[in-house]
Amino acid sequence: MRRSALFLPTERQPPADAEALSHKLMVRAGLVRQLGSGLWSWLPAGWRVHQKVTQIIRKEIDGIGGQELLLPVMQPRELWRRTGRDTIDELFKLQDRKGAEMVLAMTHEEAVTFLVAAAVKSYRDLPKLLYHFQVKERDEPRPRAGVLRTREFIMKASYSFDRDAAGREEQYEAHRRAYARIYDRTGLEWFECESDVGMMGGTVAHEYMAPCPAGEDDVVLAGSYAANLEVASADPQPLALPDDRELIEVHTPGQTTVQQLAGGLGLPAGALLKAFPIVVDDGRLMLVMLRGDHRVNDIKLQNALGATFRPATTEEIAARIGPAGYIGPHGVDVEVLYDAAVGEGPYVIGANAPDRHLRGFRPPAGPRIDIRRVEEGDTVNGVPVRIVPAIEIGNIFKLNTRYSEPLGATYLDESGKEQLIFMGSYGIGPARICAAAVEQFADEQGISWPRAIAPWEVNLLSLGKGGTPERAAADGLYADLRGAGVEVLYDDRDTGNGEKFAEAELLGCPLRLTLGKRSAESGVVEAQVRRGRTDLDGGVPLQDAPARVKSVLETLP
RNA sequence: CGGGGCGUAGCUCAGCCUGGUGGAGCGCCGCGUUUGGGACGCGGAGGUCGCCGGUUCAAGUCCGGCCGCCCCGACCA
Numbered sequence: 001m002r003r004s005a006l007f008l009p010t011e012r013q014p015p016a017d018a019e020a021l022s023h024k025l026m027v028r029a030g031l032v033r034q035l036g037s038g039l040w041s042w043l044p045a046g047w048r049v050h051q052k053v054t055q056i057i058r059k060e061i062d063g064i065g066g067q068e069l070l071l072p073v074m075q076p077r078e079l080w081r082r083t084g085r086d087t088i089d090e091l092f093k094l095q096d097r098k099g100a101e102m103v104l105a106m107t108h109e110e111a112v113t114f115l116v117a118a119a120v121k122s123y124r125d126l127p128k129l130l131y132h133f134q135v136k137e138r139d140e141p142r143p144r145a146g147v148l149r150t151r152e153f154i155m156k157a158s159y160s161f162d163r164d165a166a167g168r169e170e171q172y173e174a175h176r177r178a179y180a181r182i183y184d185r186t187g188l189e190w191f192e193c194e195s196d197v198g199m200m201g202g203t204v205a206h207e208y209m210a211p212c213p214a215g216e217d218d219v220v221l222a223g224s225y226a227a228n229l230e231v232a233s234a235d236p237q238p239l240a241l242p243d244d245r246e247l248i249e250v251h252t253p254g255q256t257t258v259q260q261l262a263g264g265l266g267l268p269a270g271a272l273l274k275a276f277p278i279v280v281d282d283g284r285l286m287l288v289m290l291r292g293d294h295r296v297n298d299i300k301l302q303n304a305l306g307a308t309f310r311p312a313t314t315e316e317i318a319a320r321i322g323p324a325g326y327i328g329p330h331g332v333d334v335e336v337l338y339d340a341a342v343g344e345g346p347y348v349i350g351a352n353a354p355d356r357h358l359r360g361f362r363p364p365a366g367p368r369i370d371i372r373r374v375e376e377g378d379t380v381n382g383v384p385v386r387i388v389p390a391i392e393i394g395n396i397f398k399l400n401t402r403y404s405e406p407l408g409a410t411y412l413d414e415s416g417k418e419q420l421i422f423m424g425s426y427g428i429g430p431a432r433i434c435a436a437a438v439e440q441f442a443d444e445q446g447i448s449w450p451r452a453i454a455p456w457e458v459n460l461l462s463l464g465k466g467g468t469p470e471r472a473a474a475d476g477l478y479a480d481l482r483g484a485g486v487e488v489l490y491d492d493r494d495t496g497n498g499e500k501f502a503e504a505e506l507l508g509c510p511l512r513l514t515l516g517k518r519s520a521e522s523g524v525v526e527a528q529v530r531r532g533r534t535d536l537d538g539g540v541p542l543q544d545a546p547a548r549v550k551s552v553l554e555t556l557p
Numbered sequence: 558c559g560g561g562g563c564g565u566a567g568c569u570c571a572g573c574c575u576g577g578u579g580g581a582g583c584g585c586c587g588c589g590u591u592u593g594g595g596a597c598g599c600g601g602a603g604g605u606c607g608c609c610g611g612u613u614c615a616a617g618u619c620c621g622g623c624c625g626c627c628c629c630g631a632c633c634a
Contacts, residue, residue, distance in 0.1 A: 012583065012595070013569050017627040037626065090633070107634055141558080141632050149633085205634095216633090395634075427634075463593060498594035505594095516593060526593095 001456065002478075003491040007044050009033075010503055020214035022438040023146030025447050029506050031434075031455075038143025038151030045507065046434070048455040050154070053186060053430040054133055056452065057156045060182045064174040066131045066158055071111040073135050077101035079110045083406045090138045104137035109403045109425055112159045116421065117409035120161065126411060126421065127167050131158030133430075145214050147431045148391060154431065160424040163411070168398065168422040175396050175426045179208060183393070186433055187450025187557060189440055191226040193219055195395065208394035210432075212439035215389035222380035230299045233370050234378035234385050236291065236341040239270040244346040244360030247330075253355040256325025258292040261357065265348060269293040273347045273361070275327045277312035277334075280305055285312055285320055289329055289363070290339035290372050292348075297373040304337075304369045322352030330358055338363055340370040391436050394428040441531065447508030448531045451556045456489040458549060459509035461500045463516030470520035477515060477525065477545055484546030486553070505530070510556045511549070513540065531557055 007030075014024035015034075026032045031046025042050055058068065077093065080086035080103055086093075092104035105111060112130060120126065136155045143149050160171035176192070183190040188210050195207040207228060209219050220232035227233070255261040262269045272292030278301075279285055286309075288296060302308055314324050320334055321327045328349030329336045345362040378385050404410070404421040413419050434453070441448040451457060460478055464470030471492075478490040489509060491500050497516075504512050514526040525545060527536035540548045 009567085011568060015627095016569065017563080019628065034626090085634095088634090109634090136634095138633085142628095142630095144628085397634080425634090461593095465592080496594085496596060497592060498596075501594045503595080514593080518593080 001489050003489060004493050006489070008507075009043070010506065018146065020145035020148060020435075020439070021442055022148065022212075022214060022435040025438050025442055025506070026146055026435065029447055029508070032147055034146075038140055038149070040147050040150055040152075040431075045455040049434050049449070049453050050430050052453045052455075053433045054154075054156065056185045057182055057428055057430065058133075060178045060185075061129075061131050061156070061158055063181075064129065064171075064178045066129045068132060069130055070132050071105075071108045071115070071134060073105050073137060074102055075105050075111055077103045079114060079407075083110055083403055085110070090140060092137050092139050105134075106136055106138045107155075107425075107427070108132070108134065108136075108157055109159070109399070109423075110407065113403040113407045113409050113423070116159075116161055117404070117407050120409070120411055120421065123163055123411050123413050123419075126161055126163050127171065128161045129158060129171060130161075131156060131426075146435060148214055148435050149216065150431070153429060156428040156430065158426045160426070161409075162422045162424075163413070163419065165400065165422055168400065168424050172396065172398055172424050175424070176206065179394060179396070179426075179428070182428070183208060183210075183433075185452055186437065187452050188393070188433065188437055190393065191219055191221065191390070194227045194231055205395060205397045207392050207396075208428075209390035210393045210436035210440065211388045211390045212436050213389060214435075214439055215391040217390050217392060218387050219390045220374045220380075220385050220387055222383040222385040225380040225383070225385075229374060229387060230297070231303075232374045232385075234374045234380050236294070236372075237270070237375075237377040237379075239268050239293075241271050241343075241346060242267060242359070247358055247360045249351055250348075250357050250359055251355060252326075252357045255357075261348065262292060265359075267348065271348060273328065273342065273349045273363070275321075275329065275350060277317050277321060277327065278309045279312050279316065281308045284335065285316060286335045286337055287321065287327070287329055287332065288337045288339070288371065289342060291341050294339065294341060294372040294375065297371060300373075301371040304371050322350065323354050326350040326354060326356060327352055328358065328361070329363070330361060337371070338366070338368050339372045340368040341372055342368060391432055391439075392429075393432045393436055394426075396426045397424060399423040399425050442508075443533075445502075445533070446506035449508045449510060451510045451553065454509050455507065456487045456509045457553055458486055458488040458511045458513060459491065459504045459507065460488050460513045460515065461491045461497075461504060463497050463500070463514065464520070465494045468517075468520075470515060470517050473520045473542065474515040477513070477542065480546050481549060484550065486546060486549055505533070511553060513545075513549070527552065529556060 010030045011028045015027050018024040030043055033041045035041055077086050091106055094102050096102055133154055133156050135152055137152050140151050143151050162168040191209050193207050193209050195205045218229035220227050220229055255264045258269050258272055258274055262272055269292040273289050274292050276288040276296050278288055317324050321332050342363055346360040349358050349361045351358045400422050401420045404423055409421045410418045437450055438447050462471050462474035481488045508530055510530050512528045519525045523542045524539040525542060526539045
C-alpha cells in the first residue's frame with residue numbers, strides 16, 4: 001500500500017475527551033473515529049488489524065469443526081420474550097412501520113436456537129458447531145475508553161449443539177483449547193479465568209482476560225491460578241493475635257472505624273472483627289462478620305446467600321443490634337454469618353453498647369463461608385497474589401438447556417424419544433483484542449503491534465523526494481517486497497522526514513525500513529524493530545532484501 | 558440513574574466573568590527555501606460560536622429549555 005494513496009487521517013494531538021491510552025493512540029494513528037457515544041468507524045488501517053484478528057479466530061474455530069454462517073441483527077421481540085430476556089435494559093427495542101415489536105440482538109442465542117430447533121430433528125444431526133462474526137447491539141449505560149466498551153461491536157459467537165452434557169463438555173473443552181491457540185497467536189498477554197455466569201445463564205463459565213491499565217475488571221493471579229476478583233478465593237495473610245484469655249469490655253469512645261480502633265488498642269486491623277449488617281431480599285436482617293483487614297465481596301456474598309441483599313440502614317441496625325460503630329455478634333438475636341478467614345480468635349468485637357468493645361471474643365465453631373474480597377498479601381498455594389486490571393476479551397458458557405427448553409430445540413434419540421439439545425456459547429471480541437494489544441505494548445512513541453495483527457508487517461520509508469535515485473531505489477524495494485509477498489506500507493510522500501518517522505512509530509508496524517541517500521549509496525537499507533526501537537545490526541542489503549526481511553520478520557514478536 | 562465537566566475552524570484551545578468588527582497554534586491550499594526526527598518564509602481558504610427561545614439598541618458572551626459528548630460511581634452476556 002502506498003501511503004500517498006492511503007486513507008489514514010492521523011492526528012498530532014489526542015482527542016480532548018480521550019482518557020485511555022488505546023483510545024488516544026487508535027484515534028491519533030487514524031485507525032478508528034467516533035460517530036457517537038459508543039459508536040465507532042473503523043478506518044482502513046484499523047480494519048486491517050481487526051480483520052487479521054478475525055482471520056486468526058476463523059481458522060481456529062474452523063479447526064474444531066465450526067461452520068460459519070450469519071444470523072440477523074434485527075429480530076422479532078417475541079423470540080426474546082420466550083427466553084425471558086426481552087426486558088433486559090441493555091437490549092435495544094424498536095418497532096417497524098407496522099408497529100411490530102423488534103429488538104436489536106445483543107447476542108444470538110435466541111436466533112441460532114430458533115434455527116436449530118426447526119432444522120435439527122434427529123440424533124443423527126448432532127453434534128453441530130455454528131458460528132458467526134456479527135454486530136452486537138447493546139444499550140450500554142456508559143460506553144467508555146474508545147473501542148473498549150461500545151454500544152455496537154462485532155463479536156465472534158459460536159454455539160455448540162449436542163445430545164447430552166458429555167457431548168457439550170467435549171465442545172466446551174475444544175473451545176478452551178482453540179481459545180488458547182487464538183490468544184497465543186494474537187501475541188497478547190492473557191489469562192483464562194473462572195468467572196461469574198452473570199445474566200447469560202447456564203452453569204460454568206470461563207472468561208479470557210488481557211491485563212492492561214484501562215481494564216474494567218480485576219484479575220487475581222498467583223502462579224497458575226487466575227480468577228476474576230468477583231469470584232476469586234485465596235488464603236488470608238496470617239497474623240499474630242493478642243493472647244486475651246477471657247471476654248473483657250474496653251472503653252473505646254470515638255473509635256468507630258477499624259482503623260481508629262486498631263490504632264487505639266495497638267492491634268493489627270486483622271485482630272478485629274468487622275460487622276457488616278445486611279438485609280436479604282426476603283427481609284431477614286443478618287450480620288456478616290469478617291476480619292477487620294478484609295472487605296465483603298458483594299458477588300460472592302450474593303452467590304453464597306442465593307439471594308440479593310442490601311446494607312442495613314442505621315435505623316435497622318440500632319433497632320435490632322446496637323449503636324452503629326459498636327455492633328458485634330455477641331449476644332445478638334440475628335443470624336450471624338462468619339467469613340472463612342475468621343479463625344478461632346481471640347478477636348475484638350463491638351459490644352453493642354455505646355463507646356464499648358469486647359476483647360477476647362472467640363467465634364463459635366460452625367460453618368464458615370468465603371465471602372470476602374481477595375486482598376494484596378493473600379496467597380494461593382503459598383504464592384502471593386497479584387491483582388491486576390484487565391479487559392475481558394472472550395468468554396465461554398455452558399448453557400446446557402437454558403435456551404433449548406424455552407425455544408423447543410429437541411431431537412429424537414435412537415429410541416424415538418424426544419430429548420433437549422445441550423448447548424454452549426462462546427464469544428470473542430476482536431475490537432477489544434485490538435485495543436488490548438495497543439494498551440499492552442505501546443510506548444512513548446506510539447503503538448507497537450504484535451506481528452500477527454499489525455496492519456502491515458513492514459513500514460518502508462522513502463526519505464527522498466520524487467525523481468531522486470533514493471526514491472527510485474525505494475520504489476524498487478517496494479516492488480520487490482510486494483512481489484515476495486511481504487505486507488508493506490510504503491511511505492512515498494514528499495513530506496518532511498521527521499513526520500515520516502513519527503508517523504511510522506505512531507502506527508506501530510513491527511519492522512521499519514528506511515531508504516534515504518545513505519542507503520542508495522551504500523546499498524544497505526536501515527531497519528528498525530518497532531518493539532524496543534532497536535536497530536538491526538548491519539541493516540538489510542538491497543540485493544536480497546525480500547528474503548532477509550522475511551527471515552527477520554520470523555523472529556519478531 | 559446519582560455526581561462532576563465540556564460543546565467556538567479539520568484537531569487542540571483562548572475569548573464568556575465585565576454584551577459592542579470572532580482569535581491563536583497545528584493541519585489544509587499556493588509559491589519559494591529546506592530535507593535523517595512532526596523545518597522555515599510569504600500569501601490564502603476555512604465558522605449557522607451545539608439547537609431553540611428570552612432579555613437587550615446590540616448576545617459567542619447574560620437568562621431559560623433542549624440536544625450532544627466525556628469522566629467518576631451505580632450498572633454491565
